[in-house]
Amino acid sequence: MKTNFRGKAIEILARGACMQAGQVLVCRNRKHGNLYLPGGHVDWGEDSKQALAREWREELGVPGRVGRFLGVIEQAYQARRGRTCEISIVFEVACPRISANANPPSAEMRLEFEWMPLNRLKQAGLLPRALAELLPAWSARPAAAASRWRGSPS
Secondary structure, eight states: OEEEETTEEEEEEEEEEOEETTEEEEEEETTTOOEEOSEEEOOTTOOHHHHHHHHHHHHHSSOOEEEEEEEEEEEEEEETTEEEEEEEEEEEEEOTTOOTTSOOOOSSTTEEEEEEEGGGHHHHTBSSHHHHHHHHHHHHSOOOGGGGEEEOOO
16 A cells, blocks of 8 residues: 655555574565565555455465564665655464475566575565564564564665
8 A cells, every 4th residue: 555645655565474494485576686575565445464465365376374463664765766665564474385395486477485594684685674683583572562663764
């Protein structure tokens, strides 16, 4: 979803962290190489968990069970199409149909999926960058939601 604020758009994204055996499933855009967690835009009338479940099915072709809230990351950055502002809402996802023993196939030609060790997210270039730092801690311990918000400097 894009929400307008004084004529500017803020993108709201729901992202899923599927973790198995010390690894997390990441998604790579084949054309541009960007690495991020599976998920995507929240559509009008959806809540973030519904959006993530829909995006998971669309991208991976299998259902995922959206679980506990992990955190929120707010960022502003310069993209190919200009200045972009995003709010990413991150949840755990359980997906019994995929295993960390093999990279799952993509249901969308523009994407590919791979398992990445949690301790290699920074070096791999996971976006948003703050997520690479925060995700291992978020997944390791349940903490108050207030400590799970991270804004990035403009």
